[in-house]
Amino acid sequence: MNGHAFRTVLWSAAFAILIAQFVRPNHSNPAVSGDLLAPPVVKDALERACYDCHSNQTRWPWYSAVAPFSWWIHHEVEQGRRRMNFSSWTDYTSDPGTEDQKLDEVARLIANGAMPPWYYLAMHPGARLTPGERIAITRWIAGEKSSHTSSSMR
Amino acid sequence: MTIKTLSIAATTAIVSLALFAAFNPTAARAADDSSLRFDAGNVEPASLTLPANTPVKLKVTNAGNAAVEFESFELHRERVVQPGQTITVYIPALPVGTYPFFDDFSHGAVKGEIVSR
Numbered sequence: 001m002n003g004h005a006f007r008t009v010l011w012s013a014a015f016a017i018l019i020a021q022f023v024r025p026n027h028s029n030p031a032v033s034g035d036l037l038a039p040p041v042v043k044d045a046l047e048r049a050c051y052d053c054h055s056n057q058t059r060w061p062w063y064s065a066v067a068p069f070s071w072w073i074h075h076e077v078e079q080g081r082r083r084m085n086f087s088s089w090t091d092y093t094s095d096p097g098t099e100d101q102k103l104d105e106v107a108r109l110i111a112n113g114a115m116p117p118w119y120y121l122a123m124h125p126g127a128r129l130t131p132g133e134r135i136a137i138t139r140w141i142a143g144e145k146s147s148h149t150s151s152s153m154r
Numbered sequence: 155m156t157i158k159t160l161s162i163a164a165t166t167a168i169v170s171l172a173l174f175a176a177f178n179p180t181a182a183r184a185a186d187d188s189s190l191r192f193d194a195g196n197v198e199p200a201s202l203t204l205p206a207n208t209p210v211k212l213k214v215t216n217a218g219n220a221a222v223e224f225e226s227f228e229l230h231r232e233r234v235v236q237p238g239q240t241i242t243v244y245i246p247a248l249p250v251g252t253y254p255f256f257d258d259f260s261h262g263a264v265k266g267e268i269v270s271r
Binding site: 082 | 227230231232233234241242243244245246
């Protein structure tokens with residue numbers, strides 16, 4: 001590629017990125033309708049590690065306003081909220097089977113280290129869960145599920 | 155109007171309401187149709203109509219050989235159903251609308267909708 005062609009490609013890319021800034025996804029946080037109730041150590045850990053994508057209390061970083069990162073982050077948050085939303089947890093509790101399954105997923109994904117994902121941790125090192133926090137979360141979930149089982153047997 | 159007349163009117167009203175509740179076609183349809191059956195990559199019915207603004211106990215059966223995961227983002231429901239198992243999914247009172255669901259284990263290839271009307 002000669003110098004002229006290279007400059008053309010560079011200017012085209014810069015122009016495309018500039019135009020992309022006008023396509024702005026909605027970064028609003030919907031109202032919290034029924035947040036998860038958990039002991040402070042569990043709640044703090046989940047808020048720090050999970051809530052940006054799995055709640056209506058997302059802390060939008062500055063680069064979430066810059067395309068094309070804004071599109072990707074918006075997609076991640078949208079999918080995260082659809083899959084599991086701690087801010088509308090009471091929607092799950094009206095079907096105990098669903099709540100138990102959501103709790104199982106949290107326990108499994110946190111225990112095997114799949115959540116938070118590596119690319120999120122790369123940008124948010126403070127979101128990394130300590131081994132103690134992972135244990136606290138999985139113990140709390142086991143206790144919650146156990147209480148559901150005993151209350152359904154009554 | 156005497157007390158006797160009033161009591162006859164009240165009794166008639168109560169009996170009428172009881173008969174209406176027992177033979178109301180909407181209520182009967184809700185009880186009969188509140189089930190889904192997954193089998194061999196299909197779900198029947200693919201479109202299930204439920205009465206609006208009424209909580210429903212939805213029976214979900216898996217007649218296939220592999221586990222399915224009944225999931226609906228709009229209904230906030232997610233349940234694994236093992237082969238041969240029937241589970242009960244509690245559906246809250248829904249406003250009029252259409253609520254898609256899918257089998258997450260089939261990556262959405264098996265899907266349907268619940269219509270609340």
